[in-house]
Amino acid sequence: MGLLEGESLINDASGLVSFQFAIAAMMTGTFSLMWAGIELVVISVGGVIVGLLFTHLKVRFVRWLRSLGMENVTLHILIEILTPFLVYLLAEYCKVSGILAVVASGIMHSFDREKINPETVGLNTASASVWSTLVFVLNGLVFIILGTQLPATVEAMWAVSPVSKLKIVAYIIIITLVLMLIRFLWSLLTIKKDTYKSESRLSKTKASLIISMSGVRGAVTLATTMSIPFLLGDGSQFPERDLIIFIASGVILCSLLISNFILPLFLEKEAKTNALAVETEACIEIVSNVITRLNNQITEKNRRAVSRVLRDYYQRKSTLQRKQSGNPFDTGEEIRLKKMIYEWERQNTNAMLCNNEIDEFTAQRYLGILDRLEDNISKNEKNPFKAAMKSVNFAKYVKKFGNKEQDVEASKRRFYNLYRANDSFVLQRLKQLHETDDSHLISKYISDYEFSLSLQNSRDASHEANNEEAVSVESIAALGFQLERDNIQTMFEHGRISWETAGQMRRNISLLELQIKKDYF
Numbered sequence: 248m249g250l251l252e253g254e255s256l257i258n259d260a261s262g263l264v265s266f267q268f269a270i271a272a273m274m275t276g277t278f279s280l281m282w283a284g285i286e287l288v289v290i291s292v293g294g295v296i297v298g299l300l301f302t303h304l305k306v307r308f309v310r311w312l313r314s315l316g317m318e319n320v321t322l323h324i325l326i327e328i329l330t331p332f333l334v335y336l337l338a339e340y341c342k343v344s345g346i347l348a349v350v351a352s353g354i355m356h357s358f359d360r361e362k363i364n365p366e367t368v369g370l371n372t373a374s375a376s377v378w379s380t381l382v383f384v385l386n387g388l389v390f391i392i393l394g395t396q397l398p399a400t401v402e403a404m405w406a407v408s409p410v411s412k413l414k415i416v417a418y419i420i421i422i423t424l425v426l427m428l429i430r431f432l433w434s435l436l437t438i439k440k441d442t443y444k445s446e447s448r449l450s451k452t453k454a455s456l457i458i459s460m461s462g463v464r465g466a467v468t469l470a471t472t473m474s475i476p477f478l479l480g481d482g483s484q485f486p487e488r489d490l491i492i493f494i495a496s497g498v499i500l501c502s503l504l505i506s507n508f509i510l511p512l513f514l515e516k517e518a519k520t521n522a523l524a525v526e527t528e529a530c531i532e533i534v535s536n537v538i539t540r541l542n543n544q545i546t547e548k549n550r551r552a553v554s555r556v557l558r559d560y561y562q563r564k565s566t567l568q569r570k571q572s573g574n575p576f577d578t579g580e581e582i583r584l585k586k587m588i589y590e591w592e593r594q595n596t597n598a599m600l601c602n603n604e605i606d607e608f609t610a611q612r613y614l615g616i617l618d619r620l621e622d623n624i625s626k627n628e629k630n631p632f633k634a635a636m637k638s639v640n641f642a643k644y645v646k647k648f649g650n651k652e653q654d655v656e657a658s659k660r661r662f663y664n665l666y667r668a669n670d671s672f673v674l675q676r677l678k679q680l681h682e683t684d685d686s687h688l689i690s691k692y693i694s695d696y697e698f699s700l701s702l703q704n705s706r707d708a709s710h711e712a713n714n715e716e717a718v719s720v721e722s723i724a725a726l727g728f729q730l731e732r733d734n735i736q737t738m739f740e741h742g743r744i745s746w747e748t749a750g751q752m753r754r755n756i757s758l759l760e761l762q763i764k765k766d767y768f
Contacts, residue, residue, distance in 0.1 A: 293343030
């Protein structure tokens with residue numbers, strides 16, 4: 248990846264500069280190797296100097312803004328976006344390479360971003376998201392332009408090009424193979440053998456072959472060929488412009504096919520499924536430990552704040568368990584468990600009705616919903632007569648009790664209380680079942696119902712939220728993050744999660760901390 252990223256930065260820039268010389272030679276009809284070499288050095292070095300000087304001035308300007316207390320993220324991101332355009336225009340005005348100026352500016356800018364500075368961590372996070380979006384949009388835009396222009400280009404080339412169709416296909420294949428050969432020889436001769444010591448099964452030859460097939464052509468190649476002028480300096484048509492664009496598009500397509508279908512055949516097929524399952528299990532245990540510790544911290548003073556934080560942890564646990572199950576669709580076992588849960592809810596609803604804890608209208612309304620839910624998950628076709636009778640029976644209750652329901656808010660509260668009571672009852676039964684059946688499916692539903700109850704507690708608390716509680720939520724969240732970090736370190740030390748997973752989890756915590764501060768402060 249280091250080689251590929253470096254290539255996209257340096258080789259693309261140098262290739263574009265060389266392409267500019269080729270186009271200039273074609274437009275003028277003259278070319279001097281010595282003069283071109285001297286000019287190449289001048290505009291390249293000049294471009295680098297302009298890029299470094301401009302970036303130095305830009306860094307000093309940004310520091311001056313910060314000294315004035317201007318830490319607005321939007322303003323600084325706007326400066327970052329404008330910088331490459333300004334660098335390019337200034338370099339071109341000075342008659343040096345604007346492309347290399349932008350590359351030099353980017354390299355210098357990256358050194359400043361790598362400094363650990365708490366004042367700019369929010370800016371760096373937002374900047375990474377903005378730039379990734381811009382790069383994606385610009386890459387997509389180039390291929391959209393290709394899609395609109397290529398049909399006419401192919402039609403014109405196919406009709407008037409003196410080159411036969413077989414030769415065109417041969418050109419595409421030969422150019423693709425030559426590019427792969429150059430990459431193979433370059434990596435074979437320049438990369439040291441010590442680089443592969445950590446991968447004993449990976450020989451230098453095989454590594455070079457993998458690198459040679461990783462050089463996917465894309466937006467830069469396409470944008471370059473599309474920039475070829477239509478006319479030469481004397482006003483005549485640029486020779487075989489359509490053919491060049493078509494060949495470049497064919498090379499891009501071949502490189503994509505090779506990297507997606509042939510390259511995987513040369514890669515090590517390690518059994519990562521089991522390792523991933525073990526790491527997912529460890530992550531679930533980390534979140535469960537944090538949930539347990541936070542539940543132990545609940546007091547009358549912080550109950551609302553802890554409930555709001557626990558809501559997010561229960562949701563994360565549920566997501567991890569769904570990932571662990573590996574099957575997003577209902578299985579036969581899950582359908583049976585759902586029907587069992589619905590039956591538990593019916594039992595609890597009828598018991599509360601008998602004890603006069605709820606009214607009959609609320610009970611029948613809830614039971615009607617359970618019937619429809621059970622019909623939706625059933626594998627068998629619904630009985631039309633049975634469904635019609637349920638609708639008629641429910642309509643009778645609506646007619647009987649509906650006119651008495653003048654207070655809509657009171658009706659909603661009664662239904663909500665029943666919903667909450669059933670969730671608590673089902674959660675208790677699931678935990679009892681889990682004592683004898685330690686399956687991932689039951690654990691997943693326990694997390695789902697815990698999350699549902701936590702969400703309800705959080706919603707109840709939101710009606711009484713105030714500034715003091717906001718501070719409390721931030722402090723409870725900070726406690727949860729610290730507990731999570733402690734568990735991550737323990738899991739890593741015991742070899743249950745990899746260094747990469749631990750690092751990713753820590754980065755996620757840092758992002759969550761930024762979001763918490765943004766939301767509450």
